[in-house]
Amino acid sequence: MPVEPGGAASAAAGSRAFVLVVEDDLHSTRVAIATLEHAGFRCVSAANATEALDALRRERPDLILMDLNLPGLDGLQLTRWLKDDALTRDIPVLAVTAYAQEGDADLARQAGCGGYVAKPYDPARLVAEARRLLDGARETP
Amino acid sequence: MGPAKLLESGTIRSRLTAALVLLAALPVLTLLASVGVLEGMSGNAHQLEVAGGLRRSTFIVAAHTTSNAWKPAPYKRQLAEEELNRMMAALAALESGSANPRVKAVRAGQVRQRLADAQRSVEEYQATAHRLLAAANDTADATVREHAGQEAVAAAYKSLATTERLVAAIDDVSASDLRRLRWFETLAVAVALLVLWLTIWAVRRVVLGPLPALATALAAVESGRYGIQLEAGSQNEVGQLVRGFNAMSATLERAQLELAQRQADILDKNAELERSNRLKSEFVANMSHELRTPLHAIIGYTKLMRTGVYGTVPDSLHEPLAGVDETSASLLRLINDILDLAKIEAGRMEVHLEAVDVRDVVREVAELLQPLTVGKGLALAVRESVELEPVMTDRDKLRRIVLNLAGNALKFTRRGHVDIEIRTGSGAESSPRFEVAVHDTGIGIAPESQALIFEDFRQVDGSSHREYGGSGLGLSIARRLARQLKGDIVVESRVGEGSTFTVWLPVVPPTSGARLAAGRVEASPPGSAQSSTPWRESPS
Numbered sequence: 001m002p003v004e005p006g007g008a009a010s011a012a013a014g015s016r017a018f019v020l021v022v023e024d025d026l027h028s029t030r031v032a033i034a035t036l037e038h039a040g041f042r043c044v045s046a047a048n049a050t051e052a053l054d055a056l057r058r059e060r061p062d063l064i065l066m067d068l069n070l071p072g073l074d075g076l077q078l079t080r081w082l083k084d085d086a087l088t089r090d091i092p093v094l095a096v097t098a099y100a101q102e103g104d105a106d107l108a109r110q111a112g113c114g115g116y117v118a119k120p121y122d123p124a125r126l127v128a129e130a131r132r133l134l135d136g137a138r139e140t141p
Numbered sequence: 142m143g144p145a146k147l148l149e150s151g152t153i154r155s156r157l158t159a160a161l162v163l164l165a166a167l168p169v170l171t172l173l174a175s176v177g178v179l180e181g182m183s184g185n186a187h188q189l190e191v192a193g194g195l196r197r198s199t200f201i202v203a204a205h206t207t208s209n210a211w212k213p214a215p216y217k218r219q220l221a222e223e224e225l226n227r228m229m230a231a232l233a234a235l236e237s238g239s240a241n242p243r244v245k246a247v248r249a250g251q252v253r254q255r256l257a258d259a260q261r262s263v264e265e266y267q268a269t270a271h272r273l274l275a276a277a278n279d280t281a282d283a284t285v286r287e288h289a290g291q292e293a294v295a296a297a298y299k300s301l302a303t304t305e306r307l308v309a310a311i312d313d314v315s316a317s318d319l320r321r322l323r324w325f326e327t328l329a330v331a332v333a334l335l336v337l338w339l340t341i342w343a344v345r346r347v348v349l350g351p352l353p354a355l356a357t358a359l360a361a362v363e364s365g366r367y368g369i370q371l372e373a374g375s376q377n378e379v380g381q382l383v384r385g386f387n388a389m390s391a392t393l394e395r396a397q398l399e400l401a402q403r404q405a406d407i408l409d410k411n412a413e414l415e416r417s418n419r420l421k422s423e424f425v426a427n428m429s430h431e432l433r434t435p436l437h438a439i440i441g442y443t444k445l446m447r448t449g450v451y452g453t454v455p456d457s458l459h460e461p462l463a464g465v466d467e468t469s470a471s472l473l474r475l476i477n478d479i480l481d482l483a484k485i486e487a488g489r490m491e492v493h494l495e496a497v498d499v500r501d502v503v504r505e506v507a508e509l510l511q512p513l514t515v516g517k518g519l520a521l522a523v524r525e526s527v528e529l530e531p532v533m534t535d536r537d538k539l540r541r542i543v544l545n546l547a548g549n550a551l552k553f554t555r556r557g558h559v560d561i562e563i564r565t566g567s568g569a570e571s572s573p574r575f576e577v578a579v580h581d582t583g584i585g586i587a588p589e590s591q592a593l594i595f596e597d598f599r600q601v602d603g604s605s606h607r608e609y610g611g612s613g614l615g616l617s618i619a620r621r622l623a624r625q626l627k628g629d630i631v632v633e634s635r636v637g638e639g640s641t642f643t644v645w646l647p648v649v650p651p652t653s654g655a656r657l658a659a660g661r662v663e664a665s666p667p668g669s670a671q672s673s674t675p676w677r678e679s680p681s
Contacts, residue, residue, distance in 0.1 A: 025434050025438070027435070027437075027438030027441075027442070028434060028437060028438055028441075030438075030442075031437070031438055031441030031442060031445065032441075034441075034445050034450050034451075035441070035445060035450075038445070038448070038450045069430060097430075098429065098430045098433035098434045098437060099426055099429060099430050119433050119434065119437040120433060120436055120437035120440045120441065120473060121437070121441075122444070123441065123444055123445060123448070
């Protein structure tokens with residue numbers, strides 16, 4: 001399993017990348033956090049949109065892992081919200097969903113997500129996508 | 142009963158016929174009547190002639206009598222007598238007919254009166270003439286002779302006046318006959334004109350009257366406004382026409398109503414169908430989410446454990462962890478199969494056409510399945526017997542079909558080899574198509590089971606499920622997908638020797654395919670391709 005601790009990107013940046021995991025399912029959250037932390041990221045989780053906004057106010061993440069199926073304001077709406085806000089617009093969003101319906105990837109892209117991973121995912125693929133988005137975000141500003 | 146009522150009873154044909162017969166009969170009747178009148182007039186003319194003869198005879202008698210007075214002679218007396226007899230005969234003929242059939246007895250009362258007058262007058266004249274004729278002698282002097290001549294002439298004039306009145310009376314009768322004839326002819330013309338006018342009026346009223354309304358109503362029906370009812374009016378042919386129209390109009394209206402009712406029913410059913418279809422789709426999506434979420438956690442935890450994320454794994458746990466990994470992957474495959482089947486059933490599986498190199502897809506599948514051959518000592522090979530240009534098709538669905546067929550072949554083959562062959566062929570109307578044939582040296586399928594294996598959840602028998610595993614959905618899904626791509630899957634097999642499953646799909650060149658595509662013509666997003674292809678991660 002090619003999940004290596006301490007990603008190259010974060011190593012190059014000199015500090016561990018900070019990821020906000022927005023996910024309502026407890027076990028999905030744990031798997032995501034374990035995967036990302038094992039890969040060298042620092043994580044904080046939020047179970048819904050309100051918690052996500054609170055977490056964003058406390059510390060600006062380098063990447064948001066966004067479950068599209070959240071109670072209340074769903075992941076797509078929350079992403080659009082973040083992309084409308086000048087302060088959060090530049091934070092890359094990686095969409096995650098267990099719906100896996102045709103067209104979900106398009107919806108996610110239209111809402112402003114930079115990547116899309118369907119559950120169940122291979123941990124290696126999640127890490128690869130996360131690194132790709134972080135690298136992209138680092139290059140653009 | 143007024144004329145209108147009279148016209149409305151009976152058929153138009155019978156009434157028109159009656160009118161025409163009347164019109165034809167009128168001239169004939171007129172002619173017959175005229176002939177009668179003319180015959181009478183002809184009789185009058187003969188009577189006039191006879192009466193005219195009386196005048197002539199009167200003068201002849203007078204002349205002979207005068208001549209006899211001046212110089213008596215027996216022949217003169219004889220001639221006068223003959224003339225007098227002729228006069229009496231003429232009067233007798235006028236009174237009661239004669240041997241000459243053309244001279245008929247006078248009938249009119251006035252004429253008979255004049256005839257009686259004339260008879261008396263002529264008798265007097267005859268008596269005077271006899272007396273004068275008898276009295277004449279040679280010795281008489283000139284004065285006496287003169288006097289006798291004067292008396293004869295005076296008697297002649299007297300008789301003549303009466304005769305003239307008879308002639309005038311006969312002439313009057315003749316003139317009145319003529320007047321009658323003229324009156325009769327005038328009447329006949331008037332009656333003919335009246336009948337003609339009545340016929341025209343009846344035709345206008347009975348036939349032409351209802352027709353404009355009927356034409357208007359027919360135009361309305363033509364433009365789709367049914368149900369118009371006209372007043373039938375009379376019992377005749379036009380009335381029948383109107384009643385026929387009314388019946389047709391009513392039938393059409395009923396049919397239209399029924400049609401509308403049926404359309405409404407169909408719309409209702411469609412709406413219901415759409416609703417249930419939507420519910421089904423929503424159910425599929427929800428089930429997908431609800432089943433995958435916990436399974437995701439199981440698979441994730443297991444992979445993380447096996448990676449050592451939670452610390453070093455004791456040797457004794459390697460095998461059970463691998464078992465969890467394997468069985469959860471197999472459960473995921475089953476869930477995906479069921480959800481795919483549900484999606485196909487709900488009509489939610491869209492076709493995304495793109496230019497596809499079939500060889501790439503087959504090689505990819507072979508590569509993906511290679512790990513399954515390792516433990517069994519099987520050979521998995523790809524044979525490309527033809528050069529195939531890229532075709533327009535759905536890459537994910539094609540991969541899924543080949544994956545299911547080849548996976549199936551590997552599952553039911555314990556030793557030998559599985560070959561995947563790419564071929565070209567032609568179907569009905571020699572339309573070009575390509576084929577991917579999967580040959581195996583497995584257990585084979587009995588002929589009677591070959592049709593059953595494509596059914597949902599179907600395997601050859603219960604024992605094979607225990608022995609070989611799997612949901613029994615792979616072939617069913619593969620065939621549905623192939624048919625969705627306008628192709629199909631066929632199987633040839635011999636028990637104990639092996640099977641060949643062949644999928645054929647139409648060859649659509651990339652240029653025309655873009656136009657033919659029914660669904661969205663775009664490459665399917667990589668994310669969704671991932672999601673519907675669990676094989677991609679499972680064999681690793």
